[in-house]
Amino acid sequence: MAVVEVKVPDIGDFKDVEVIEVLVKAGDQIAVDQSLVTVESDKASMEIPSSAAGVVKALRVKLGDKVNEGSVLLELDAAGAADAPPAAEAPSTPAVPAAAEPAQPEASPPVALPPAAVGVGFASEPRHHTPPTAALPVHEPAATTALLPHASPSVRKLARELGVPLAEVKGSGSKGRITAEDVQAFVKAVMSGQTVTQAAAEAGVGAGKGAASLGGLALLPWPKVDFAKFGPVSSQPLSRIKKLSGPNLARNWAMIPHVTQFDEADITELEEFRKSSNERMAKQGVKLTMLAFVMKACVTVLKQMPAFNSSLDESGENLILKDYIHLGFAADTPQGLVVPVLKDVDKKGLAQIAKEMGELAATAREGKLKPSDMQGATFTISSLGGVGGTAFTPIINAPEVAILGLSKSQIKPVWDGAAFQPRLMLPLSLSYDHRVIDGAMAARFTTVLGELLADLRRVLI
Known part of the structure; x- marks a missing residue:
């Protein structure tokens, strides 16, 4: 031996x-x-x-x-x-089978990863669309049904999050091993109209000649333009985070019926309280941000309106209500936006929320977030208040059903019944999945949230 x-x-x-x-x-x-x-x-x-x-x-x-x-x-x-036969004929079994891991998309953030989350949603495409006149070529399965595709657990997890059928992906690695790049290439091929999945083909989902299939939608192919003929150009590759989040954002935007509710919250007194509190808490090393107050207020609203803290199941016919509140928040890093997740926010006070949020943001900027730091969000907040803008439409981070956007607060004249008064107003942009939430529910959400931010004492009631 x-x-x-x-x-x-x-x-x-x-x-x-x-x-x-x-x-x-x-x-x-x-x-x-x-x-x-x-x-x-x-x-x-x-x-x-x-x-x-x-x-x-x-x-x-x-x-x-x-x-x-x-x-x-x-x-x-x-x-x-x-x-024994070579591994190419009988792929090895990982110590912990990847199939046992829950399929949890990450972070998405407007974002992130992810660890927060990326995908194109091939696995759950509806099967009731009218077949097109000219179908796209179907991607050939790379493995027989008797054998599992040769891929590592991390690649299997990525494929599950993207909704990619690994059996249809051809591996470019040693012995036909499927790599993360192979999965991403498959996603790009489907989105660009170069191929369709087996499931989409069997369902008659596709498009006319040269069209792309995304969740059963017949889309025109991406335009091919020689920009050099118009002037000097250069090529710059996207960052890894953008490459991973791009398909996820495209999937979410195309497959979720987005509606955005715009509103404003009067935070005049809250901002004064925040500044005075920071003066007292400076010795403790804690800095209260407006986002921490918004998180605390959102907890109260999510408890009152649990549909915003839910997810649709894979069939799209049942709502999964969650008895926990984990809030994702977009963090800007040199590599791009990521979405760390603050767990059990409903069980924490303002100081603890601010402290943990600051620690997660610092870890994100250092590029040291673990996958568990970007998983499990039930609701996401994307704040652009430190940059600018008056409103925007944040993209929902599936499988969540809503996301709250915050823009830069500004002084506005507000009528108090007798005269106009200068008030500090915070713009709110709530994007929601119209399959789960209707307009009246969304309007009530931003109204209640605005009332809480105007007088945070209501949180105690």
């Missing part, structure tokens, strides 16, 4: 990277270049492949371990390689 130690190869300048996924277990038959673990630094994540083939005799790492170049990952019985 030839026992081989498989070690971490040269991974560049990365030191003490954390093991976030273990993709094999003792007894698994693995092939050369098959992924063994996924490691993550503060800048990137990567899969470590096997340098030899054989049967896993013993694992030498576990989740959370820190490894460097030369660290031993596992012991391999190289003699067992001849006793």
Whole structure:
């Protein structure tokens, strides 16, 4: 029996990277270049492949371990390689099957990721559309139904969040392994009209020649323009966050019937209270922001109107009401917008909300958010108050059913019954899913929220 130690190869300048996924277990038959673990630094994540083939005799790492170049990952019985079929014919089983993970889209944010969330929603396309006269080519399945597609848990999770059928994705990795780039390429192909999914084809969902299919919608193909003929041009790749969030935003905008309710809240007294409170709390290292007050007020409104704190199930016929309130908030980072999630906001006071929100925002700017930091939001708030603007239409972060946008507050003359008074008004933009929420409900939401912000003592009643 030839026992081989498989070690971490040269991974560049990365030191003490954390093991976030273990993709094999003792007894698994693995092939050369098959992924063994996924490691993550503060800048990137990567899969470590096997340098030899054989049967896993013993694992030498576990989740959370820190490894460097030369660290031993596992012991391999190289003699067992001849006793089992290659991994390309029988994909390895991860230590924790990806299918057992809940399919939770992230963060979306106007946003984020995600960890907050990205997708195009192929899996739940309706099946009652009239077939087009000319269908797009159907993407050929890359694997038979008898075998699972060869992909890591992280790629499987990404595919679930995008609604991508992995069996129809052709892998470009070693031994036909499906990579995250393959999944993203499949999404782009469907959105650009180069292909349709098997489910869409069987349902008669497609479009005329050259059209794109998105959730059963027949869309014109993206225009192909040679911009260079009009003048000098240059090409700049999108950031990773924009590449991931783009398909999600397109899916949400195309498949959710958005309506936006615009309103204003008088925050004159609240702003004075916020400033005076910050003077008292400066020694505690806590800074109260207007967003913290809005979160606290939203908790009260969400409890009064639970439909805004719900999600539609996959059938679209049942509403899932949540007994917890996790609020996502858009955070601007050098890499792009992300949506950290503040958990159990209904159980926290203003100071704790402000403190945890500041910590999450700082972690986001450093690029150190964990996936769990961007998951589970029931309602999202996107604030542009620090930038400007009077109103906007935030895109709903599916599977949520509403999102609140905040713009820059400004002094306006408001009639008090006897004279115009200068009041500080905060613009509110509430986008909602019209399948779940009607206009009257949305108007009541912003009205109640405005009343609470005008006199936050109402939260105590």
